[in-house]
Amino acid sequence: MKIRTRITFISCAAVIAASLLTDAVIWMLTKRSFWNEAFVKAYQNSYLIADDFSKALDSGGNVEDEEVFLNYYFKTQWDDYNIAVRQVYTEGETQPKEIYNHTVFEVKELVELDYKPYDLLDYAYVRYEGKHYLVFKKELKDQICFYRFEDISYVWDKMEWLTVCMLMITLVVAAATLIVMAVILKRVLRPLQELNDTTKHMAAGQYDQRFQVKRQDEIGELQESFNRMAESVETRTKSLEESEAKKTLFMGNLTHELKTPMTAISGYAQTLLSVKLSEEQQEEALSYIYEECTRLERLSKKMMKLLELDRDSELEFSDTPVKVIFDAAAKSCGRTLRERQMKLEITEHGERFPMDADLMTDVVINLLDNAIWASGKGGRILLKAYGACIEVQDFGRGIPKDEQDKILEPFYMIDKSRSRRKGGAGLGLALTATIAKRHNVTLAIESEEGKGTRMILQFV
Amino acid sequence: MLLSCAILKVIIYADYEGIEMVRNRILIVEDETAIAKMIAMNLGVANYETQIYFDGKEAASALEEDHAYDLALLDVMLPGMDGFELLDVMKRYDIPVIFLTAKDDLASKIQGLKGGAEDYIVKPFEVLELLVRIEKVLKRSNRLNHVIKVLNMEINFEEHTVRQDGVEVPLKPMEFELLAVLAKNKNIAISRENLLRMVWGIDYVGETRTVDVHIGQLRKKLGLTKHIKTISKLGYRLEE
Structure with a gap:
């Protein structure tokens, strides 16, 4: 009933x-x-x-x-x-x-x-x-x-x-009560009906349903609470959907990044197996297979690191002089710098920051790497430490405005062919961003197209 | 008599050299060097001429000067200009297109095929599959050469004849088809199963003896014992 x-x-x-x-x-x-x-x-x-x-x-x-x-x-x-x-x-x-x-x-x-x-x-x-x-x-x-x-x-x-009169009055009063109650209840319970309808809509997935709160009573309060609940459900659902979409995108990108080297490796292997090739061609095929394998290895290493960092494993921070990581990074990038006839200028004044030295070295290497590839041959790169900041500055191509917030996403590449040819998969900056986040370090990007880029790590 | 024979042979040879056909030219636009080179290597072996571009825009501008291609293999995600845009350029020059891409979602496939591509191959792919699909597209667009020259043989697909040193060798229909497949994919090993599928158009396993019998016939009739090689585990290969 x-x-x-x-x-x-x-x-x-x-x-x-x-x-x-x-x-x-x-x-x-x-x-x-x-x-x-x-x-x-x-x-x-x-x-x-x-x-x-x-x-x-x-x-x-x-x-x-x-x-x-x-x-x-x-x-x-x-x-x-x-x-x-x-x-x-x-x-x-x-x-x-x-x-x-x-x-x-x-x-x-x-x-x-x-x-x-x-x-x-x-x-x-x-x-x-x-x-x-x-x-x-x-x-x-x-x-x-x-x-x-x-x-x-x-x-x-x-x-x-008298009895007849009283019974008549009773009946009339009862009938009146019936009518009045029905009308009042209908009015009072109408918001309940609306609430029910709205809830049904929400259950069917329409999370944007809201009440127009006009009343000041308990029902108005209920409507307000309901709206608040709907709001939080909507926000939560949206964020879940977003993270789901992000995950799907990540997986899609990963599959794509895996497919390319796999295609090359399997193609060359098939060719080697079934086609009569000259010795020269065989060597070429083998060297490509090796190269693509190395690329897969690099990709998997970076993926592992990213996954490891995403998990909440404890990081141990120790007060490290920036000179240590600067030197390590400069050494790691030395060959590429020499090959491209570039100059790396390092300035630091004995700053020390609490950090995981290995991870932070990775960060600096990644930033230097990006700076190197953004600059032309013979360019100049500045690696500086000041206050609570570490900064990498180049005078290369710069990053277009609309891509600046995307470059930290995994697998995002501004210039796909160039990045791929040097073997990147677009994970470097994603890794950098994740490491920075785990250090509670903000990564600011200041860039102007054609003039260069400044990547600033701000320690708290 | 001997002399006239020799002269005749010379004439035939000269004639033979004369009909040395133009090889089918195939354009490859693929930004992955390794994959592009791999495709080119295989196509070269299968007697195609190839041209590689790593950048969509470069390919488009190069087409302005030279667009005598029989087929284009396009990647979808390309620097400069993506494959779908490049498809329109290809249409302008009437070059059939096969997409070769890692994007295996339905939307991309539909976009590619509806846009007018002849075929859509998803990476990673089998080399043999690529070759067969290229051949089918060439056949459909009537660009396939009717005559293939392998070793001292001239195989004419229109006439269904094989001439060895200018002399026609009678072959049964299936023997001819088998030779055709081997010749088209010369220097590439093809498994017995694939031969069954490609020549007889059937898919049954365990009937590979049929293939062996026909190979034996070919070897005997054409004297190809040395050239049709049995590759252990893989199948047969016609070597030049």
């Missing part, structure tokens, strides 16, 4: 119950008050009549005369609710003798009623043929007993009317 229907019915039932309870209390109180009123009225009436009768009786003569008188008296009253009875003692038993009775009651029944005293009279309650009566009794002289009937059925009529 829907929550709306349930709440509506529960509240409706509660209203009916409360209304009925109130009805019952009011009914009882009203009945008592009606009863009391009717009783007092009946009593007063009966008393007055009884009193009149008693006075009239006092003025009478002997017993026989009395009876005649009484008959006459009652007849002149034009009131058929009075009964006069004489108690006659015969053989020790009291026998009621009817003097005057124009009612439907038998005197015998009348005598046997259970009378209770009230003030100057005795009374009893009688129900007869759907009507309600009060019987008042007064004993007069000469064993004459006076009975007076008072019809109080009107109390019951009134109560009946």
Whole structure:
């Protein structure tokens, strides 16, 4: 069952119950008050009549005369609710003798009623043929007993009317409750419905769903919380998707980088196996196979390093003079520098930084390597240390603006053919960036096309 | 009589030299030196003339002067100008194109083939496959030479005839096809399975004896015992 229907019915039932309870209390109180009123009225009436009768009786003569008188008296009253009875003692038993009775009651029944005293009279309650009566009794002289009937059925009529009224009111109130609750709940629960719809959309993958928060109440709060949740889910999903896409791209690039040397190696091997080649050609094929194998080895080494660094293995930093890594890097690049007739100018003032010397040497070598390939033959490269910075500056081609933030991505190459021909796979700068990140060192790139590039490592 | 015979032979030889056909020229645009050289090496052995460019733009500008190519093998990711752009240049000179690339995603394949390339080969590839595909493309575009000259034989694909020193040697159809495959891929060893597939167009294993029988026939009829070599584990090779 829907929550709306349930709440509506529960509240409706509660209203009916409360209304009925109130009805019952009011009914009882009203009945008592009606009863009391009717009783007092009946009593007063009966008393007055009884009193009149008693006075009239006092003025009478002997017993026989009395009876005649009484008959006459009652007849002149034009009131058929009075009964006069004489108690006659015969053989020790009291026998009621009817003097005057124009009612439907038998005197015998009348005598046997259970009378209770009230003030100057005795009374009893009688129900007869759907009507309600009060019987008042007064004993007069000469064993004459006076009975007076008072019809109080009107109390019951009134109560009946009241009951019907109250039940009607209860029904109307219940119906009104039903309608009002349904309308209110529909309005109150509408945001819940919207929430449900939105959640369904989100479950189906539409994470950009949001609420228009207009309310200040709990539901507004819920909507706001929901929006916040949706926001964070969206952000998280997006970042997951991004990292997934990055991974796919990385794998794609890696496969591509693997395929090229594999194609060459397998092609030459097939050629060597199945084609009759001259000795010269055989040598050429073998040397290409060797070269491509070396390239694969370099690639796998760099990949391993990148993976190792990506894992959270602990790095040990020690305070190392930059001179050590500068010298190591210069030595490593010395051959290429000489081949290209380039000059490396090193400036340092005994700076020491906390670092993993081997890794940082790799970083400097990578940066120098990039600088060398960006510069023309006979160019100049500056390797400097100052403050908390290490800087590599060249005066080569520079990096186009739109590629500056991409060059740190794995496998990214500005000039594909040139980089490949010297055996790079576009991992150098990615490695550099990763190592720098693990050192909490920021790598800033300042470059202008045609003028050169400055790569600055900023230690914290 | 002897003299006339000799003269006739000379005449035939002269004639033979005269029909020495122009070799099919193939353009290779591939930025990986190793791969480009490898392809060129194999194509050279298979009797094609090759020209290599490592840069797309260079290739395009060189085409302005010399575009007498029968086929172009293009890499997709090229410096200067990528393979898809180069495809349009090739179309201008009516040169059929085979893409040779490491990109094996469907989108690239569709782009290449819809763009008008004749074939699309994904790296790494088998050398023999490349040769067969080149031959098919050349055949389709009617650029394949109808006559191949190997050793002292002249194989005419149109006439389905083999002349040895100018004298026609009768061969059964399958023997001719086998010789044709071996001659087209001279100096390259071809496995029995591949021969079955290429000559008989069938794929069943274990029937390689058929190949051996036909090779025997060829050796006998054409006196090629020395030249059709059995390469252990690999198959047969017609050596020049």
